[in-house]
Amino acid sequence: MVHVRPGELLVAGRAALAEGRWADARAAAIHALADGETGPLNEVLASAAWWLGDDATSVPACERAYALYRRTGDEFGAARCAVWLAIVYKANFADHPAANGWLRRAERLLGSSPVGPAHGWVWIAQGYRNPDLAEAERLTRAAGDVANEDVDLALVALSQLGLIRVMSGDAGGFDLVDEALAAALAGERTSLDTVVYTCCDMLRACEVAGDLDRATQWSVVADRFVEHYGCPFLFAECRIYYGSVLTARGRWHDGERELAVGVRCTADRYPVLHSQAVARLARLRLQRRRTEDAELLTARERQVLELLGAGLTNPEIAAALQVSRKTAAHHVSSILAKLGLRNRVEAAAWAVRAEPK
Numbered sequence: 001m002v003h004v005r006p007g008e009l010l011v012a013g014r015a016a017l018a019e020g021r022w023a024d025a026r027a028a029a030i031h032a033l034a035d036g037e038t039g040p041l042n043e044v045l046a047s048a049a050w051w052l053g054d055d056a057t058s059v060p061a062c063e064r065a066y067a068l069y070r071r072t073g074d075e076f077g078a079a080r081c082a083v084w085l086a087i088v089y090k091a092n093f094a095d096h097p098a099a100n101g102w103l104r105r106a107e108r109l110l111g112s113s114p115v116g117p118a119h120g121w122v123w124i125a126q127g128y129r130n131p132d133l134a135e136a137e138r139l140t141r142a143a144g145d146v147a148n149e150d151v152d153l154a155l156v157a158l159s160q161l162g163l164i165r166v167m168s169g170d171a172g173g174f175d176l177v178d179e180a181l182a183a184a185l186a187g188e189r190t191s192l193d194t195v196v197y198t199c200c201d202m203l204r205a206c207e208v209a210g211d212l213d214r215a216t217q218w219s220v221v222a223d224r225f226v227e228h229y230g231c232p233f234l235f236a237e238c239r240i241y242y243g244s245v246l247t248a249r250g251r252w253h254d255g256e257r258e259l260a261v262g263v264r265c266t267a268d269r270y271p272v273l274h275s276q277a278v279a280r281l282a283r284l285r286l287q288r289r290r291t292e293d294a295e296l297l298t299a300r301e302r303q304v305l306e307l308l309g310a311g312l313t314n315p316e317i318a319a320a321l322q323v324s325r326k327t328a329a330h331h332v333s334s335i336l337a338k339l340g341l342r343n344r345v346e347a348a349a350w351a352v353r354a355e356p357k
Contacts, residue, residue, distance in 0.1 A: 013044040039068035053232035082106035117150040159198040203241035309351025
């Protein structure tokens with residue numbers, strides 16, 4: 001039996017990662033690790049396992065890679081692992097203290113090094129899902145400025161900057177996300193991870209802006225990518241964001257279908273995405289039920305319901321609609337019966353919750 005050297009298996013594993021052959025990359029790394037652990041081999045295993053949806057393997061492998069890089073004095077390798085772990089802890093587990101810890105560690109490791117792309121990746125991770133949009137934009141712009149020859153960093157920074165601008169109310173941000181995603185899909189990148197970053201930014205931006213046409217077009221593209229390369233995380237996030245956009249546009253059935261798929265494919269795998277999918281599906285079903293219930297009301301009863309939501313009394317409703325108090329009281333009673341409510345307080349609360357957001 002021919003013995004393949006660990007160095008050769010590392011080369012094979014990295015080549016498999018570049019081509020999206022995740023199972024082959026994982027197998028090569030595991031085979032080589034049997035002869036001894038190294039940071040690069042664990043890093044290959046971590047990446048391949050993530051793409052296969054196996055966080056139980058990917059996170060410990062990356063943590064082990066970090067420790068081995070530190071042991072051998074490879075500060076850039078250790079910082080790279082720290083950034084990757086920070087993003088995974090944010091995106092997959094919503095564990096912000098852990099993410100912050102890893103980012104602080106990456107900063108400290110790079111502290112004495114000349115500013116370059118490695119620092120840019122730290123800034124990208126700090127800006128990623130940062131609720132302070134002004135700070136997120138500052139960090140992301142800084143990352144783009146130091147990208148130099150790192151095309152993946154340049155595209156991720158461009159995409160993230162576009163998303164931040166859309167979230168800030170500037171629809172022009174879509175131009176940046178469109179550009180970054182088109183370039184990533186065309187192969188102007190060295191890592192397939194860049195496609196995931198840019199796809200997620202695009203779908204999130206579509207959800208924020210309620211842009212159904214753009215979401216539909218890019219969801220098809222994302223699905224084709226997933227069909228070829230896998231990536232359960234992207235498939236799940238795509239379903240959730242697209243379902244949310246469909247819901248916002250009143251396409252209840254289509255939205256429910258997408259969100260239900262999101263719920264199923266995230267169970268026991270991606271706790272953050274699963275919670276998002278469950279919550280959005282519940283809101284959709286509640287809103288649809290209220291909308292269907294409201295359709296039982298006459299036009300006049302809907303007017304009365306709106307006034308109840310505004311806190312008006314029966315005499316005030318009668319005056320506002322120029323009807324008798326008896327008629328106003330009759331409308332209120334009819335609304336309570338049709339909606340299955342016990343009193344006008346519940347009706348007022350129902351009206352407020354049913355208002356379009």
